[in-house]
Each structure stands twice: as C-alpha cells, then as structure tokens.
Amino acid sequence: MLTPRMFAAGVIVAGFAAMLVVNWPGHLEFDSIRQLLEGRRGIYSNWHPPIMSWMLGAFDAAVSGGALFVLFDGLLAFGALLSLLWIVPRPSWWAVAAALVIVALPQLFLFQAIVWKDMLFADACLAGFVCLAHTVQHWNSIPRRFALLGTSALFVSLAILSRQNGFIVLPCAALALTASVGRIATRRQGYIYGAGFLLCCALVAGAANAALQLRAAKAFGPTEQLEDLQLYDIGGMLKRQPDMPLPILGREKPPLAKALREKAPHLFTPVWQDRLIGDREISSWIPSSVSAVARQWRALIVAHPGTYLAVRAKDFGWLFLSQHLHECLTFAVGVISVPADLNAAKLPFRYDDRDAWLNDSYATPLMETPAFSHPFFAVIGLIGLVVLLRRRRPADFAMAGLLIAAFLYTLSYFFVSIACQYRYLYALDLSAIASAFYLMADLRPLEWRRRRAAAST
16 A cells, blocks of 8 residues: 555655756866865865865765765765654655655755765754654664664764864754653663763764874965954955054054955955955965964954944845845856866866756746745744744654754854855755654644544543
8 A cells, every 4th residue: 555655755766866867977166176186185175174075085986076975965865854754653645745845946956966065064964863863763672772873973973074163063963862862761861872972973073083184284274264264354344444443463464454454345245255365465465464363353353343243244144045146156067167177187077958957947947936045944944943842752852953953053154154155054954844844744734633622522
C-alpha cells in the first residue's frame, strides 16, 4: 500500500535526481576556484576555512572539478530532509505537498549545486541537528544512540569548520541535546550528554583545524580579514560623518588617514567592501597598519557608538532584507572566474544552454518572489520555532535548536557583514524549510478536531 511517507520520499529522491541532472557537474565562481586551487596544492591561505579547500582537493583527486563536492552537499541536504519522514510517526498527505514545494525552491534545486562554503555549512548544520532528532527517537537502542550521536558530532564539527562564525552552532546543538534527553530520561543525564557532546565536537573541530593549519600558508589571512572589516566600518562612519577625527591613524599612519578621509565617502557601499578595501592607496597599507587600524576602530566605536551601529544596521539591512538582489551577488551558474584562475585550474569557461535557462528562466524570475527573501524564511522559521517549543516532543528540541542556531548565525552578521551576497544567510532559509517540512509532515487538522471533540464529550 502506498503511504504518504512513500510518496513524499519519492518526491524528495526525484528532486535530488533532477537537481543533479540539470546542474551537473555544478557551478563554480571566483571563490570556488580559488579554494579548489588551494585544495590541489595542499596549501591553505586561511582567507577561506581550510576544510573547504581540503575537501575540494580530496574530491578533485577522484573527479576533476567540483562534481563530487556537489554530490556530497546534495546528499547531506536531501538525505537529511528525507530522513525527517522517519522521525514523524505517521506522516500525513501534507508531507507530499510540502515535498513538491521544497524541491522546486532554488535553495534545493539550484544552490545545492553551487560550490560555496555557505552550502556546506548549512547542509552540515542541518544533518547534525537531524541526527540529534533521530538519536532521541532511538534512545532505547544503545548502539543506535551512540552511532547517531557520533554522526551528529561529525556533522556539527564540519559545520563549525566550514564558516568563520560557525562556532555558534555548537552550544545550540549541545543545549538541544540536553533538553531532548532531559525530556525522555532525566535532567542529570541531559546535562551529562549535552556537556559530553559539546566537549567532543570542540575536540574534533579543534584537532581537525590544527591538522589543517600544518599546511597553512604563512600569510596572515584572518588578521587581514579583520583589518578589512575594521577599515570598512571606519569608511562607513566617515561616509556618515566626513569630519570625524582619526587621531590614532593621523598620528601613526597619516597617509592612510588622508586616503580614508578623501576616498571613503565615495567608495563605501553596502554592496561589498571591495570598492573601498581594493583601492590601491588604501590597500597598500594592509597589513602594515593592523595595530593602528584596530585601535582607531575601537576608539571610534567608543566615541561614536550611534554612528557605528547605524553603519552596521545599514550593512545588515542590505544583506538580510533581500531588497537589492539585482545589485548583490544572489546566485552563480556556470564556471566563471578570471582567466588566470581558470587556466591554473585547467577548467574551461562554461555558460551553456542549461546555465542560461537556470539564470534567465528559473532563478531570475524567482528573485521577485518570496523564494529569494530571507525575511520570508525568517517568519516561517519563527512560526516553526513557536510551534516546536510549545509542542515539546523530544525530537522537536533538536529542530528548535537548528532554528535557534540559524537565527543566531544570522544575527552575527550584524557585526561582520561586509557584502550583501544572498548565500551568506542561506543557512537561515534551509533551516526554515526543513522545520516547515517536519511540521507539515505531521499536520493532521481533522484528527486534531476529532480528538478535541472526543475530549469535550
């Protein structure tokens, strides 16, 4: 007998196959190819999380390019969504309708095939929390319990390693496990398992990062990235108040102070930092001015907190509100980068008929709809979070933890946003989609009404 679970599972599997057929062997742009080159050379610049470069290099050794990475990412996302059908005791026919919608969304149909670290982070995060939900579902089977916990720890560790601010995921996962175990066992066990999970993930992620750093370049990637952010903030503040004093830079790095004062009001834009940071005169002082820029940045925040917050709010608004999709990098199709990188990677430029269809007939028309709206998915996620925290089944805490992690990750960009690229908050969209699918699969309004009627008689 065909059940809603079987129909919904078939839709998800078909959606995964369609994503691969239409997008294979994946889409790569400037960042993707730079990380692929790092992976091939085995030397990591730390401008991007080294785990991404290492994985691309490992997959590329088997099949040249990003194809296997796309397959891995897709299996994580679609596999996690598929497995949610086995957490819900008896999925309803709403699961089929929900599955038909989600596999057609660009978050699954297109983004999963773009070789970006943001997809890896979101997919690993989703898989980690879904494994936690399965853990509490199979709590009474000790072998399954620890196998699922170990798998979850690996995925959560991968998420931590995949984005510079990915550490936010870990405490959310540990607290979700603590609440889930406290619900089905005792609070003491919940605290023990939560603390153990936190420690295990921290050790795995720390050891993996330490191993990757053995092959890191001597360039100070993270240091320069932080200075770039600070210069970007200073530039934004100068655009708002051109006469704002820069006493520290004026005393220690007068040419940089002069360049910022003259150029920042014209070069600063919420679209991205590159116009300002990439200016020849300003960039020539990076990283020789790291200490002076950091002290000047802190002094400006203390002296002008309102201006700093206004700059940060505008940057975050451009990223989160999704109102400038045609000005910001929203998606990428084909294999496109500077010729030198394409030649170094031995990859031909690609923008074929399938890429043109994806760009012109699929993704671009959807940019005018909620399908490309972080606020829309944030609302979906908030509704899901309220329902999950009110219902409070053991597995619900894991899905609630996923949403809380996505919200906190999103909020972290208030302080670190340097561009309005849609992919930065992709994890918010995917988490909301997963939680909505999980809840829709268990939606039985007629059954609820019969239960209420029976209880009232």
